[in-house]
Amino acid sequence: MPKRLGRTAAATALASAALLAGPGAAVADPSPAQARAKLVKLNERADQVVERYNQATEAYKTAKKKYDVLNDELAEKDAQAEVLRSDLVTAAVSDYQSGPYWGWERFVAQGSPETVLSGLASLDQLAQSRAAKLRAFEAATKDLRTRRDTARRALAEAEAARDKVGDQKTEADRLVAEQTRLLRRLGAYRTGNPGSTGIRYTGPASxxxxxxxxxxxxxxxxxxxxxxxxxxxxxxxxxxxxxxxxxxxxxxxxxxxxxxxxxxxxxxxxxxxxxxxxxxxxxxxxxxxxxxxxxxxxxxxxxxxxxxxxxxxxxxxxxxxxxx
Structure with missing residues (x-):
């Protein structure tokens, strides 16, 4: 009789302790079968999260590479256009300092009407050539700026995608930690060997x-x-x-x-x-x-x-x- 009372008292004490512990109290680890079932679900979830993370990362890399290439091209074209602009500015300043009829005076002084006309034609051709080159470079630069803006938008979208998937990376890390815990509990965690030389393939492939x-x-x-x-x-x-x-x-x-x-x-x-x-x-x-x-x-x-x-x-x- 005393033994039965002792067991009853112990059971009552354990029940009371469980009630006092409340809903936040630790619970026993799942059985091996439950752990394996949970691991299967974790693996499936981790697969999806990891692939979303990989996809966003690849999208970012592609957009960043495109942006860098376009930006480098733009810098090169900008430098070329600036050289031409500087050349034209120098010519304009020279014309201003020499006066608007500098070209006329020079060729008239040479006396020959043919020389005057030839000289004026040369000046006009030079101006037209400079203007044409400037227009060409400005058009090319404008195109590059448009392309760079397009690339910048793509880059911003990729960065946004990468930032968004950052939460998924955090989730992936959490899943990895949970997978590791369960695998270690089951005695099935394998660290692997980064230096492994593998095995020889002897199958039917050709x-x-x-x-x-x-x-x-x-x-x-x-x-x-x-x-x-x-x-x-x-x-x-x-x-x-x-x-x-x-x-x-x-x-x-x-x-x-x-x-x-x-x-x-x-x-x-x-x-x-x-x-x-x-x-x-x-x-x-x-x-x-x-x-x-x-x-x-x-x-x-x-x-x-x-x-x-x-x-x-x-x-x-x-x-x-x-x-x-």
Missing amino acids: GNARVALQFAFAQVGKPYRYGATGPGSFDCSGLTQAAWRTAGVSLPRTTWTQWSWGAGRRVPLTALQPGDLLFSKGLGHVGMYAGNGKIVHAPQTGDVVKVVPLDAYWRNRLLGAIRP
Whole structure:
């Protein structure tokens, strides 16, 4: 009887403590199954956020490069136009100081009517030539200013997009921290080796697809890092871009732009060949088909570039494929 009372008292004390702790009290970590389910959702969210961040960053880089080129051209044209303006100003000052009939007096003094007419024609041609050059340079400068203003607007839009996605980067960092916590709890966090030499590709690919896959397999074991394009780490689209670059094919940077770039290169999922790019629904992820039912890809935070069975990873997730 005393033992039963003791257990009852203890239970009452624990219940009271829970009530006193209130809704803000810490709760137990999820079970391994719950943690894995949560991790899947986190990975999907992180994929989307990372690709939006990558897309905005690429848009900014493109606009900034365009603006810099136009601005440099404008500076060069401005300098050339200023030289011509200075030359014309010098001529005008000389005419003013010598008087409006300086040219007449000079040629009349030479006596010959032919000389006078020839000289006047030369002066007129010189003035017309200077004026024509000035008009040409001013027209070119005006065009460049228009183009620079257009580029400046594009740059402002890209900066606005980058600033807007800054919040998404903060969200991505938060998701990465949560992914890392769950993976460590599950004992599944892999730091990877930035210096990994990978594994040898022995699949059925040929031609430039084989070159791309040889590169991708050589990266196996390197860590996934969002926004990374190598050489020590990669995200999913960074890996596919780098792999196909070695094979002489220039892919855009993000999954979205790679999918758009391949609009005319789509292939049925029933006719995959080694080297084809595989995209997940929502375009949050991309990998490369290696042949023999396998893919090579950079999965997500806490994992490494690796080769896995296609069905195991992409079951019910495939959107489509393109052939670079």
